[in-house]
Amino acid sequence: MKVTIITDRLGNLVGTVKGHSLSSKTGDLEAKIIMGPGQKAHLVDVDDALGKITDGAEFHEKVRKYIPKP
Numbered sequence: 689m690k691v692t693i694i695t696d697r698l699g700n701l702v703g704t705v706k707g708h709s710l711s712s713k714t715g716d717l718e719a720k721i722i723m724g725p726g727q728k729a730h731l732v733d734v735d736d737a738l739g740k741i742t743d744g745a746e747f748h749e750k751v752r753k754y755i756p757k758p
Contacts, residue, residue, distance in 0.1 A: 689736045693755055697726030704751060706739065730756050 692710065694702040703721075708731045711720040723729065732754045741747040 689734050689739050691732055691734050691738070691751075691754070692721075693730045693732055693751065694721070694723060695728050695730065695755055696724075697728075699755060699757065701748065701752060701755060702727055730754075732756075 689706070690708050692705040692708055694704070696702050702723075705721055710729065711718065713719075721729075734751070734754050738747070738750055741750065
């Protein structure tokens with residue numbers, strides 16, 4: 689599964705987005721991820737099982753291993 693991981697300047701997780709696009713448009717609706725100063729987007733492939741996790745703490749723990757080291 690393709691995921692975009694957003695990190696701060698220290699490499700800490702800020703957020704994730706499914707897919708490798710930071711914007712989406714459907715009809716008249718448009719959404720866009722805007723990163724703050726020092727934040728970076730990392731385009732990664734993760735295990736498909738990650739997309740089935742519903743517990744936030746568990747997701748955070750498992751997604752951390754995909755964060756590139758600064």
